[in-house]
Amino acid sequence: GEQVEQLPSSLIVQEGASVLINCSYTDSASVYFPWYKQEPGKRLQFIIDIRSNMERKQNQRLTLLFDKKTKHLSLHITATQPGDSAIYFCSPGTGGYKVVFGSGTRLLVSP
Amino acid sequence: NSKVIQTPRYLVKGQGQKAKMRCIPEKGHPVVFWYQQNKNNEFKFLINFQNQEVLQQIDMTEKRFSAECPSNSPCSLEIQSSEAGDSALYLCASSPHNTEVFFGKGTRLTVV
Numbered sequence: 001g002e003q004v005e006q007l008p009s010s011l012i013v014q015e016g017a018s019v020l021i022n023c024s025y026t027d028s029a030s031v032y033f034p035w036y037k038q039e040p041g042k043r044l045q046f047i048i049d050i051r052s053n054m055e056r057k058q059n060q061r062l063t064l065l066f067d068k069k070t071k072h073l074s075l076h077i078t079a080t081q082p083g084d085s086a087i088y089f090c091s092p093g094t095g096g097y098k099v100v101f102g103s104g105t106r107l108l109v110s111p
Numbered sequence: 112n113s114k115v116i117q118t119p120r121y122l123v124k125g126q127g128q129k130a131k132m133r134c135i136p137e138k139g140h141p142v143v144f145w146y147q148q149n150k151n152n153e154f155k156f157l158i159n160f161q162n163q164e165v166l167q168q169i170d171m172t173e174k175r176f177s178a179e180c181p182s183n184s185p186c187s188l189e190i191q192s193s194e195a196g197d198s199a200l201y202l203c204a205s206s207p208h209n210t211e212v213f214f215g216k217g218t219r220l221t222v223v
Contacts, residue, residue, distance in 0.1 A: 034212070100154075101146075
C-alpha cells in the first residue's frame with residue numbers, strides 16, 4: 001500500500017519566519033494531494049490541495065510544490081503566525097476511496 | 112467549514128465493555144470514512160462506506176469493530192469488547208468523492 005513520509009516531524013520557528021514541510025509518497029497512482037491542519041481540540045481542516053497535472057499552487061501564504069517524477073511535495077508557509085501552530089498532514093490519494101495520511105509535521109510558531 | 116458531527120466527544124469504557132460512537136456526515140456526501148488516530152498522531156484507516164455499502168475495511172474492523180451507515184440515520188462505529196489499545200481519537204469524515212475529506216471533531220475513547 002501507499003507509504004507516506006513527512007519531514008521534518010517537528011519545527012519550531014519565530015513568528016514571521018518561513019517554513020518548508022516535505023512529503024514523499026510511493027504510489028505512482030496517486031493523483032490528488034490535499035493537505036490538512038490539525039490544531040489541538042479542533043477538527044482536521046483542509047488547507048490546500050494539488051492535482052498531479054499541476055506543479056505549483058498558491059493560496060495566500062501557502063505554496064504547494066509537486067514533483068511527479070520524484071513523488072515529492074513541499075508545503076511552503078511564509079510569514080508564519082502563532083495561529084499556524086498545528087500538526088500538518090499530507091494525504092496522497094488515487095482520487096477514489098483510498099485516503100492515507102502522512103506521519104504529520106508539528107509546527108510551533110512562537111510570538 | 113465541515114459539518115460532520117460526531118458524538119459523543121468523549122467516551123470512557125472499561126475493558127471488555129462495548130463502545131459506540133456516532134457520526135452524521137455532511138449532507139450529499141456519499142463517502143464516509145472512519146479513522147483511528149493514536150497518541151502519536153498516526154492515522155489508521157478502519158472502514159469506509161459509499162451510500163451505506165462497505166467499500167474497504169481492515170482486518171481489525173472485521174473482528175471486534177462493527178460499523179454501519181444506514182440511510183436516514185447516523186453512521187456508527189462500535190467496538191464490541193474494548194481493549195486498552197483501543198484508546199484513541201476516532202475520526203469520522205465524509206467526502207463528495209475525488210476531493211478533500213471533511214472531518215468531524217472526533218470521539219476520544221479512553222479504555223480503563
